[in-house]
Amino acid sequence: xxxxxxxxxxxxxxxxELSPGYExxxxxxxxxxxxxxxxxxxxTRPNVKGVHFERWxxxxxxxxxxxxxxxxxxxxxxxxxxxxxxxxxxxxIEAIKSKRxxxxxxx
Amino acid sequence: xxxxxxxxxxxxxxxxHQGWERAWAKRAPKKxxxxxxxxxxxxxxxxxxxxxxxxxxxxxxxxxxxxxGGGNTGRNTTIIRSNYLQDPSAAIxxxxxxxxxxxxxxxxxxxxFSPRGVIMLAQTHHEVxxxxxxxxxxxxxxxxxxxxxxxxxxxxxxxxNIEGPRYPVLGGLWQARGGTARxxxxxxxxxxxxxxxxxxxxxxxxxxGVTSEGGKVTGVQTSLGDIGCNSLGIVVAGHSSHVAExxxxxxxxxxxxxxxxxxxxxxxxxxxxxxxxxxxxYMSQSDKGEMVxxxxxxxxxxxxxxxxFHHIEETVRALIETFPMISRLKMxxxxxxxxxxxxxxxxxxxxxxxxxxxxxxxxGTGGFKAIPGSGFGxxxxxxxxxxxxxxxxxxxxxxxxxxxxxxxxxxxxx
Ligand SMILES: Cc1cc2nc3c(=O)[nH]c(=O)nc-3n(C[C@H](O)[C@H](O)[C@H](O)COP(=O)(O)OP(=O)(O)OC[C@H]3O[C@@H](n4cnc5c(N)ncnc54)[C@H](O)[C@@H]3O)c2cc1C
Ligand SMILES: [Zn+2]
Numbered sequence: 478x479x480x481x482x483x484x485x486x487x488x489x490x491x492x493x494e495l496s497p498g499y500e501x502x503x504x505x506x507x508x509x510x511x512x513x514x515x516x517x518x519x520x521t522r523p524n525v526k527g528v529h530f531e532r533w534x535x536x537x538x539x540x541x542x543x544x545x546x547x548x549x550x551x552x553x554x555x556x557x558x559x560x561x562x563x564x565x566x567x568x569x570i571e572a573i574k575s576k577r578x579x580x581x582x583x584x
Numbered sequence: 585x586x587x588x589x590x591x592x593x594x595x596x597x598x599x600x601h602q603g604w605e606r607a608w609a610k611r612a613p614k615k616x617x618x619x620x621x622x623x624x625x626x627x628x629x630x631x632x633x634x635x636x637x638x639x640x641x642x643x644x645x646x647x648x649x650x651x652x653g654g655g656n657t658g659r660n661t662t663i664i665r666s667n668y669l670q671d672p673s674a675a676i677x678x679x680x681x682x683x684x685x686x687x688x689x690x691x692x693x694x695x696x697f698s699p700r701g702v703i704m705l706a707q708t709h710h711e712v713x714x715x716x717x718x719x720x721x722x723x724x725x726x727x728x729x730x731x732x733x734x735x736x737x738x739x740x741x742x743x744x745n746i747e748g749p750r751y752p753v754l755g756g757l758w759q760a761r762g763g764t765a766r767x768x769x770x771x772x773x774x775x776x777x778x779x780x781x782x783x784x785x786x787x788x789x790x791x792x793g794v795t796s797e798g799g800k801v802t803g804v805q806t807s808l809g810d811i812g813c814n815s816l817g818i819v820v821a822g823h824s825s826h827v828a829e830x831x832x833x834x835x836x837x838x839x840x841x842x843x844x845x846x847x848x849x850x851x852x853x854x855x856x857x858x859x860x861x862x863x864x865x866y867m868s869q870s871d872k873g874e875m876v877x878x879x880x881x882x883x884x885x886x887x888x889x890x891x892x893f894h895h896i897e898e899t900v901r902a903l904i905e906t907f908p909m910i911s912r913l914k915m916x917x918x919x920x921x922x923x924x925x926x927x928x929x930x931x932x933x934x935x936x937x938x939x940x941x942x943x944x945x946x947x948g949t950g951g952f953k954a955i956p957g958s959g960f961g962x963x964x965x966x967x968x969x970x971x972x973x974x975x976x977x978x979x980x981x982x983x984x985x986x987x988x989x990x991x992x993x994x995x996x997x998x
Pocket of ligand 1: 648662842920921948951
């Protein structure tokens with residue numbers, strides 16, 4: 478069973494308390510953007526096999542959205558953080574690198 | 585290849601069954617092939633088979649990182665139906681269903697196609713309207729389905745409680761020629777026929793890279809070395825995004841876990857397939873007597889072939905309301921597969937930005953039923969650059985806003 482710590486209320490929440498929201502840090506494109514950018518934003522996903530940044534909502538708790546870094550091949554969770562961040566914070570990147578030395582944020 | 589027949593059994597029995605040959609040959613990869621298919625699931629093997637059978641292309645290799653049929657093809661609940669809402673879907677799924685009718689004879693391999701009938705239950709008024717609409721659409725598409733009332737549902741499946749407290753059965757969409765087939769046999773039957781045409785089926789050969797020159801595919805890198813090819817078909821279901829990345833493009837796909845479970849075997853109690861989409865559960869009885877049960881997908885990206893426990897719990901809870909008699913059954917086995925889900929819940933059979941490279945994926949939770957039709961159309965696409973069966977399923981449809989929107993009609997596991 479997947480458990481994630483809600484960064485707002487500090488609860489170690491089990492997945493039945495949470496709603497998944499797929500990829501985090503999506504760069505949004507609106508009217509006037511190129512077809513490529515719009516398609517990428519709406520549909521094409523890296524769907525990473527490995528370290529994945531994703532959105533979750535503490536649906537049956539405080540109700541807030543937060544973000545998590547998780548490995549899709551082992552289900553290991555590297556950490557959770559506030560949704561009000563455009564990119565993963567330094568301590569999350571560090572936590573990932575300590576477990577996955579070959580990983581770099583670009584891949 | 586020695587043909588299987590009653591006569592062959594008698595002949596081999598006289599020989600103490602020492603004379604049976606391998607169903608498919610084990611060969612090392614050649615340096616180069618006309619076509620390479622990545623992934624020896626049902627869709628990859630069927631694609632190779634129809635490349636040879638319909639288009640005379642037999643210098644083909646099918647590369648599989650694990651074992652043949654060990655992906656979703658060997659993990660699904662084997663429901664076959666073609667009662668889809670949109671015309672392009674009905675065309676390809678009905679092509680598949682109709683090929684299943686004679687597949688055992690065509691392959692000389694018993695795939696145990698059992699057209700026992702599939703009921704999709706309507707348990708809310710929205711579903712009633714939705715399925716009546718599908719029944720009308722199917723009439724226009726020439727797919728034989730029928731809207732039936734609750735009494736007829738009860739008649740077809742007496743063990744069902746149609747007066748469930750939360751979700752009473754209000755009727756159903758009935759496809760009498762839908763049913764099930766033996767999943768492994770579909771993979772094995774196609775593999776045997778491919779091998780017989782001289783194709784190489786190479787297991788434990790993982791593709792790790794795609795090579796190209798001037799925007800055209802030239803081959804693949806694998807755990808068994810580099811192999812060249814003129815055209816490449818990527819048919820790897822849950823791993824599609826990963827392999828597409830090697831070929832330099834991205835897909836509108838998320839990979840998630842879908843689970844199934846079977847009970848201890850019991851005496852025959854149900855001779856149709858029942859799907860209950862509102863409560864996310866479906867069930868049929870296997871020839872061995874096990875109740876075969878499936879439900880909805882997990883909601884997060886996953887490549888582990890393991891799913892979340894609470895989904896099993898939800899599925900079983902939902903089914904117990906509709907089938908009270910299963911409440912004391914013991915469950916024997918549970919497993920998961922990684923399914924490739926697109927935004928409109930329809931597959932992608934398409935050319936790709938890399939010339940000579942084609943992709944067949946996005947079958948998600950419901951592609952077992954489509955294997956023969958998908959292989960038929962995809963082989964034509966690879967051989968001729970166009971197939972009427974696959975024309976609407978190009979990956980550019982997302983950019984162009986031409987969805988084949990089955991997510992309203994079939995957004996759950998099936
Ligand atoms: C639990 C469950 C229940 C289901 N129930 C039904 C149902 O009732 N009815 C229905 O119609 N459908 C159902 N489905 C869906 C169906 O199983 C799939 O859509 C279908 O089997 C996909 O077949 P495939 O050949 O595309 O993929 P797979 O059978 O998964 O084959 C892909 C193959 O590619 C190989 N591969 C991956 N990466 C590489 C690589 N890099 N190099 C070499 N090989 C690679 C994999 O090892 C795998 O063997 C269900 C699925 C699941 C998981
Ligand atoms: Zn919270």
